[in-house]
Amino acid sequence: MLDPALLREHLDDVRARLRTRSEDHNADLDRLVKADGERRAILPELETNRRARKLVGEQVARARKAGEDGDKLAELMQSGQEHGAVIKALEARLGSVEEERDAFARTLPNLPHASVPVGSSEADNVEIRRHGEPPRFDFKPRPHWELGPALGILDFERAVRMAAARFAVLTGTGARLARALINFMLDLHTGAHGYTEIEPPFLANAAALTGTGNLPKFEHDLFKVAGDWDLYLIPTAEVPLCNLHREEILDGRLLPARYVAYTPCFRSEAGSYGKDVRGLIRQHQFDKVELVAYATPDTSWDVHEELTLHAEAVLKQLGLPYRTVLLCTGDMGFAASKTYDLEVWLPGHDAYREISSCSNTEAFQARRAGIRFRRDGKGKPEHAHTLNGSGVAVGRALVAILENCQQRDGSVVIPEALRGYMGGLEVIEPVR
Numbered sequence: 001m002l003d004p005a006l007l008r009e010h011l012d013d014v015r016a017r018l019r020t021r022s023e024d025h026n027a028d029l030d031r032l033v034k035a036d037g038e039r040r041a042i043l044p045e046l047e048t049n050r051r052a053r054k055l056v057g058e059q060v061a062r063a064r065k066a067g068e069d070g071d072k073l074a075e076l077m078q079s080g081q082e083h084g085a086v087i088k089a090l091e092a093r094l095g096s097v098e099e100e101r102d103a104f105a106r107t108l109p110n111l112p113h114a115s116v117p118v119g120s121s122e123a124d125n126v127e128i129r130r131h132g133e134p135p136r137f138d139f140k141p142r143p144h145w146e147l148g149p150a151l152g153i154l155d156f157e158r159a160v161r162m163a164a165a166r167f168a169v170l171t172g173t174g175a176r177l178a179r180a181l182i183n184f185m186l187d188l189h190t191g192a193h194g195y196t197e198i199e200p201p202f203l204a205n206a207a208a209l210t211g212t213g214n215l216p217k218f219e220h221d222l223f224k225v226a227g228d229w230d231l232y233l234i235p236t237a238e239v240p241l242c243n244l245h246r247e248e249i250l251d252g253r254l255l256p257a258r259y260v261a262y263t264p265c266f267r268s269e270a271g272s273y274g275k276d277v278r279g280l281i282r283q284h285q286f287d288k289v290e291l292v293a294y295a296t297p298d299t300s301w302d303v304h305e306e307l308t309l310h311a312e313a314v315l316k317q318l319g320l321p322y323r324t325v326l327l328c329t330g331d332m333g334f335a336a337s338k339t340y341d342l343e344v345w346l347p348g349h350d351a352y353r354e355i356s357s358c359s360n361t362e363a364f365q366a367r368r369a370g371i372r373f374r375r376d377g378k379g380k381p382e383h384a385h386t387l388n389g390s391g392v393a394v395g396r397a398l399v400a401i402l403e404n405c406q407q408r409d410g411s412v413v414i415p416e417a418l419r420g421y422m423g424g425l426e427v428i429e430p431v432r
Contacts, residue, residue, distance in 0.1 A: 001105050001367040007033065017111045020118045020329035028107045035101035039094065046090040053083035106216060110364040112329040113338040119328025125341070126328070131312070132321030134345045135404055142410075143348030144402040145279035148174065150410050151402075152431035154280075166269065166284045168395075173428050177401070177414070178287060180421035181394050182262045185289040185314055189391055193310045195260035195291065200240030202263055203231040208243040211369030213335035213361075223266050223284075233266035237290035238388040242365055245294065249381050250373040256295040256303050260391060263288065280395040281353065287394035293387040296373065297363070300385035304360040308340045311356045311391045317417045320400050321345040323352055335361045344396065348403040355396045358389030 007014055011033065018025045060076045112118075117126050135141075148154025153174025159167040170178055189195040203225065209215040209232060214222065223233040234240060241259050250257070265288050280286070291310060295303040308324065315322045327339040336359035343352035363383035366372070372381035405413045410430040414422055 001364060002108055002111065003363070003367070004036065004105075007036065014111065017329075018108065020112060021109055021332075022120065022330040023109075025108055028104045032101055032104035032108070035097050035104060038097045039101060042090055042094045042097065046087065046094060049083050049086045049090065053080055053087060056080040056083060103216075106210065106368070109334045110213075110337050110361060112332065113360070113362075116332070116338050117326065117328045118330075120330040121328075122331050124328040125331055126326045128324045128326050128340070130321075130323040131316060132319070132345075134321050135347065137347065137406075137408075139408045141347035141403060141406060143279065144346075144399045145348075147348075147402045147406055147410065147412065150430050151412065151428050153177070153428065164284070166282065168280055168283060173422075173425070174398075176422060177418070177428075178394055178398055180418045181397050182287060182289060183421050184317075184418055185391055185394075186260060186262060188314060188317065189260040189289070189291060189310060192313070193258070195258040195310075198241060198244065198259050198261045200234075200237060200244070200261055200263065202234055204234050204239045204243070205230050206232070208239055208246065208369075211246060212239050212242050212365055213368065214239065217334060221268050223268060234263060235267045236265050236288060236388075236390075237261040237263040238292060241290060241292035242386050242388065243369055244292075245371050245384075247370040248372075250294065250371070250384060251377045252296055252373040252375040253377050255373060255384065256293050256299060258291070258293045258307075260292075261290050263290065280399050283395060289391045289394065291358075291389045291391040294366075294371070294373075295385045295387060296375070297382070297385055300360055300362065300387060303385075304338065304340075304358065304387055307387055307389050308342075308358040311342055311358055311389050314392050314397070315342065315344060315355070318397065318401065318415045319417075320397075320404055320415075322355070327357075333357065333359060335359070335364050337362045337364065342390075342392070344400045346400060346403050347406075348399075353396070355400065356390035356392040358387075360385065360387045 002014065015026065015029060018029060056076055056079050060073065060080065063073050063076060117124060119125065153171055155169040155171055159169045186197060190197050206215055214235060222235060225231040241261055244259065265286050267284060269282055269284060291307055293303050293307055312324065322342055322344045325341045325343055327341055332339050339357055339359040341354050342356040344355040346353050362385050365386045366383040371384050371386070373384045374381055401415060402412050405415065407413065412428045414426055414428065419426060
């Protein structure tokens with residue numbers, strides 16, 4: 001949620017920065033400004049009547065103490081009742097206006113950081129760096145949706161029969177490879193990178209999803225639990241991790257705080273039909289290891305760079321070629337102020353594809369979730385900055401291994417970093 005003071009004091013700047021986003025937000029911004037103006041007009045009148053009622057109450061108490069009776073006391077009591085009626089009406093109006101203001105505020109995305117390039121689509125993103133060279137094959141590389149079934153580790157047909165399209169079954173060595181990736185990432189991030197591992201709920205309530213910005217705007221992308229439950233399957237571990245300190249005041253001396261979690265993730269992928277319909281790239285259910293950090297405003301940009309490097313370390317140790325891309329204003333997520341995408345090379349697609357997004361949301365999520373901190377453990381509370389990044393998406397890492405490490409005979413060489421998690425297995429052989 002945007003800072004209300006920023007909207008009042010720098011409205012033209014806010015309007016200009018929102019204009020660089022992918023959608024037109026002027027109408028909601030105008031409604032928000034109007035509602036905020038009504039709120040500020042109500043507050044002085046409400047306070048005046050509260051003071052007047054308090055004064056009348058004191059006069060009534062003195063009159064009774066002095067033994068006064070009759071018309072004067074009745075007049076005072078009538079005045080108090082009138083102020084009370086006005087206060088009740090103003091409070092009701094204030095509540096309605098604030099609800100309206102907050103509803104419009106929740107529809108507005110975060111403001112892009114000054115360092116984010118202005119653009120309308122992924123074509124305007126800026127490549128920052130590359131690591132590794134795409135492999136050169138002396139044969140035509142196969143996509144993972146051919147390799148996996150031939151290796152006997154990936155089954156889409158059975159998944160459709162038990163669930164629906166865009167689900168998959170990993171079998172035998174495939175399931176073990178996915179588990180190896182999860183354990184490898186968790187060990188790397190908790191060990192070398194110093195994150196605290198969390199096992200959160202895989203369901204989240206509406207308040208938590210509102211805090212991260214998934215609700216109300218993106219409800220169509222969520223799976224809601226049937227019945228009277230106010231619960232949704234989480235679309236990413238960012239949701240529970242960013243709500244771990246919901247409505248808390250943190251000790252600024254303990255920041256940055258870094259957390260990592262493995263969870264399954266569930267997304268309806270509404271509106272994405274026709275995109276990546278084959279294979280594991282865009283599934284309704286997938287595994288991910290997520291990184292989340294809480295930081296102070298003056299350190300969050302350094303933490304953002306570090307978090308991105310921590311996600312890159314996964315790809316480096318797996319020996320996968322990738323590039324780091326700075327997203328433009330029109331391609332960033334709703335809550336992000338700045339985002340780096342890590343794109344891994346996939347020979348079966350002959351392209352780099354996203355495997356991680358690392359974002360600084362500044363105080364946008366913290367303001368929605370009521371997450372604050374005190375510098376030096378004391379003083380006036382301030383909103384923390386929250387950061388998140390995939391560390392990384394397990395299914396896409398598995399895809400990248402299959403496609404980059406494939407051999408002419410259809411076998412796949414397991415990256416050395418994973419062999420200890422695979423009981424020493426070095427090569428996945430095709431089913432004969």
